[in-house]
Amino acid sequence: MLDDPVLVNDWHVVARAGEIAGGEVRAVRLLGQDLVLWRGAPGVSAGLSVWQDLCRHRGAKLSGGRVADDCLICPYHGWQYDSSGRCVRIPAHPAQPPPARAQATTYRLTERYGLIWACLGTPAGDVPAFPEADDGSFRKVHAGPYLFKALGPRVIENFLDVGHFPFVHAGFLGDPRHSEVGDYEVETAAGGITARDIAVWQPDPDGTGESAKMNYTYRVFRPLAAYFEKRTEQQRFSIINS
Numbered sequence: 001m002l003d004d005p006v007l008v009n010d011w012h013v014v015a016r017a018g019e020i021a022g023g024e025v026r027a028v029r030l031l032g033q034d035l036v037l038w039r040g041a042p043g044v045s046a047g048l049s050v051w052q053d054l055c056r057h058r059g060a061k062l063s064g065g066r067v068a069d070d071c072l073i074c075p076y077h078g079w080q081y082d083s084s085g086r087c088v089r090i091p092a093h094p095a096q097p098p099p100a101r102a103q104a105t106t107y108r109l110t111e112r113y114g115l116i117w118a119c120l121g122t123p124a125g126d127v128p129a130f131p132e133a134d135d136g137s138f139r140k141v142h143a144g145p146y147l148f149k150a151l152g153p154r155v156i157e158n159f160l161d162v163g164h165f166p167f168v169h170a171g172f173l174g175d176p177r178h179s180e181v182g183d184y185e186v187e188t189a190a191g192g193i194t195a196r197d198i199a200v201w202q203p204d205p206d207g208t209g210e211s212a213k214m215n216y217t218y219r220v221f222r223p224l225a226a227y228f229e230k231r232t233e234q235q236r237f238s239i240i241n242s
């Protein structure tokens with residue numbers, strides 16, 4: 001697992017909320033850590049849990065297990081863990097109470113914007129702000145996940161980089177005849193860095209085929225979470241990228 005405290009103590013998206021139905025178990029990986037994400041059985045508990053994907057008995061992956069009521073059952077010898085991560089039943093010794101060390105390693109999670117966010121440490125703050133999620137005038141679309149053969153910071157760097165538009169996205173987001181990037185304002189505050197009023201000429205910024213000069217605002221909340229908004233007088237388009 002990565003041990004960078006800034007990343008460990010931050011929130012990261014691990015799944016879309018709607019993808020994990022009641023009774024479902026899924027393996028996910030975050031910062032090099034294998035995790036099991038599971039939701040209690042329908043009608044019993046809709047609670048979601050994210051734990052280290054490791055059974056305390058013989059090290060089996062709990063993500064191969066199944067949900068029974070509000071417990072996750074290891075696929076190897078059937079140890080039964082309740083939603084707090086505590087083993088409450090060892091089938092080979094049903095009359096004996098499980099030892100205290102029979103406890104899964106649990107992590108914090110929260111659901112926001114239709115996404116499940118997990119933190120492997122102690123959250124240094126809330127999940128990044130995205131007020132558009134509660135704004136009824138926006139149509140919301142979940143995109144991704146996408147597989148990149150690149151480090152996370154490089155992906156965020158690319159997200160923030162308007163200079164490549166005329167070359168990589170020529171005809172859509174940029175035009176080699178309009179490659180200049182003008183001056184813009186940058187502000188650093190407790191919540192991150194904001195760069196606003198980046199003027200970009202785009203041949204087809206929204207798929208309508210109409211060219212427009214767009215105004216970009218970028219916000220970098222944390223090393224692996226960023227936001228942008230582009231707008232004309234009539235339209236607004238925003239993305240949060242984790």
Ligand code: FES
Pocket residue numbers: 055056057058059060074075076077078079
């Ligand atoms: Fe999980 Fe034995 S390894 S119950």
